[in-house]
Amino acid sequence: MKSLRARLLWFLLAAIVLAAGTQAFVAYRAVLDEADDIFDHHMQQMAMSLRAGLPPSSAVGGLGGGEDNFEFIVQVWTLDGVRIFESAAQAALPQRAVLGFSTVQARGTTYRVFSMATGALVIQVAQDMRARQRMAGTLALRTVGPIVLAAPLLMLVVWLVVSLSLAPVARVRRQVAARQADDLSPLSEADLPEEVRPLVRELNLLFARVRHAFEAQKHFVADAAHELRSPLAALKLQVQGLQRAGDDAARELAATRLAAGIDRATRLVEQMLALARHEASAASGALPGPVRLSEVARLAISDTVAAAQARGIDIGIAHDDDTLLVRGQAEALRMLLRNLLENAIKFTPVGGRVDVGIMAGAGVAELSVDDSGPGLPESERGRVLDRFYRSADAKAPGSGLGLSIVKSIADLHGAALSLDRSTLGGLRVVVRFPT
Numbered sequence: 001m002k003s004l005r006a007r008l009l010w011f012l013l014a015a016i017v018l019a020a021g022t023q024a025f026v027a028y029r030a031v032l033d034e035a036d037d038i039f040d041h042h043m044q045q046m047a048m049s050l051r052a053g054l055p056p057s058s059a060v061g062g063l064g065g066g067e068d069n070f071e072f073i074v075q076v077w078t079l080d081g082v083r084i085f086e087s088a089a090q091a092a093l094p095q096r097a098v099l100g101f102s103t104v105q106a107r108g109t110t111y112r113v114f115s116m117a118t119g120a121l122v123i124q125v126a127q128d129m130r131a132r133q134r135m136a137g138t139l140a141l142r143t144v145g146p147i148v149l150a151a152p153l154l155m156l157v158v159w160l161v162v163s164l165s166l167a168p169v170a171r172v173r174r175q176v177a178a179r180q181a182d183d184l185s186p187l188s189e190a191d192l193p194e195e196v197r198p199l200v201r202e203l204n205l206l207f208a209r210v211r212h213a214f215e216a217q218k219h220f221v222a223d224a225a226h227e228l229r230s231p232l233a234a235l236k237l238q239v240q241g242l243q244r245a246g247d248d249a250a251r252e253l254a255a256t257r258l259a260a261g262i263d264r265a266t267r268l269v270e271q272m273l274a275l276a277r278h279e280a281s282a283a284s285g286a287l288p289g290p291v292r293l294s295e296v297a298r299l300a301i302s303d304t305v306a307a308a309q310a311r312g313i314d315i316g317i318a319h320d321d322d323t324l325l326v327r328g329q330a331e332a333l334r335m336l337l338r339n340l341l342e343n344a345i346k347f348t349p350v351g352g353r354v355d356v357g358i359m360a361g362a363g364v365a366e367l368s369v370d371d372s373g374p375g376l377p378e379s380e381r382g383r384v385l386d387r388f389y390r391s392a393d394a395k396a397p398g399s400g401l402g403l404s405i406v407k408s409i410a411d412l413h414g415a416a417l418s419l420d421r422s423t424l425g426g427l428r429v430v431v432r433f434p435t
Helices: 004-052 129-166 167-177 198-242 248-284 292-309 330-347 402-412
Strands: 072-078 083-086 101-105 108-117 121-128 289-292 312-322 327-328 353-360 364-371 415-419 427-434
Touching: 004 072, 004 108, 004 121, 004 129, 101 198, 108 129, 121 129, 129 167, 198 248, 292 330, 292 353, 292 364, 327 330, 327 427, 330 353, 330 402, 330 427, 353 415, 364 415, 402 415, 402 427
Parallel strands: 312 353
Antiparallel strands: 072 083, 072 121, 101 108, 108 121, 289 327, 353 364, 364 427, 415 427
16 A cells, blocks of 8 residues: 555554454453343342242242243242242252352253252242343443444544545645646645645755756856857858968968867867756755865866966965865866866966965865966956856956856855955955865
8 A cells, every 4th residue: 555545544444443343342241241240140139039938828839820931930949859939830940959159951941040048948049041141132232332333433534534634745746746847836835734844845945956957057058059159150260261271371370270269169168068067066966075175276286287387377385284174076176276277377477376275264164276467357256257257358268167167166065255356466266165
């Protein structure tokens, strides 16, 4: 049974049937035992009432004429074994020497007999067990009857209560089943039981994450389509220039420009794919384990040292706290720092300087990159984090995705990103990770 409603109903109804059956059986047996005690008490009282005396005639004879179907039979014997009284003709039972209660087989049936001695007489009172059992059974059934009637009513009440209690769950199921694929609006939490409300709340959080991922994907596709149009148009013009070249020198120049354009387009596509990949990672929210920032810095510098040396730029780690660990993805953090270093190298003049700093702050680990370039106006420091944005004063080539990727990776790791003026004269970028 995979249905919660069916499982609850099955076990509750089975419990009601079992409890009602047990109660009915116990009540039935208890009433039978109680009836036996009552009938025995009546027989005892009847025998004791005869101690005061007997009928005037001592002749052996019945009071009931020829009737032989009395439920109670009364006999009086002398100590010598002579029967001097019987309650009905031909109702005699064998004399029993046992005083008190006993069971006697006589006249084709079973009798319950009570015998007591009083003076010179022995008084016997007997009752047919079939009559006794019939009366006791009737009394017991009257006691069990209300239980038998109440059990179906209780089962109906349980069925109604379970159905009404699970109605909000069925409502949520219908809401989800009726939704279109693009409907990611939150589900209603009204009137939900406390056991189901956390599940619906988590579903709403999941819908919000999926909606955010879809919106980011739509924005990315729109931005990518817009930004790829220009480099592809430039590549087409460069191919046409190569086709129109009249001599080897013109063809060589056109081929060089075409190769440079292809490199720029390739770099743009790589950065766009990196941005999309890390936005998908941000949606999943997975952060594997501790990463040492000093190791990340050494790997990122090794990736960019060739470009820095080609322009005579001094690049290195100015401040290094080798003990700092952050929770995150090592490759993503390496890409974050590599993009910062590439951006700094690209805008730093020949012979300039780029410094990496790793320091501990108040509950945070700070990763900073300083350069001696022209810096960035304060009015543009917030906009350069947007996709494909490039400063109007920028002279170096680029796609405007480097700092966007940095921000995406920083958001994935719960880090704060800030831009300021560096003591070297250029731009200072600081990423603060929670420790």
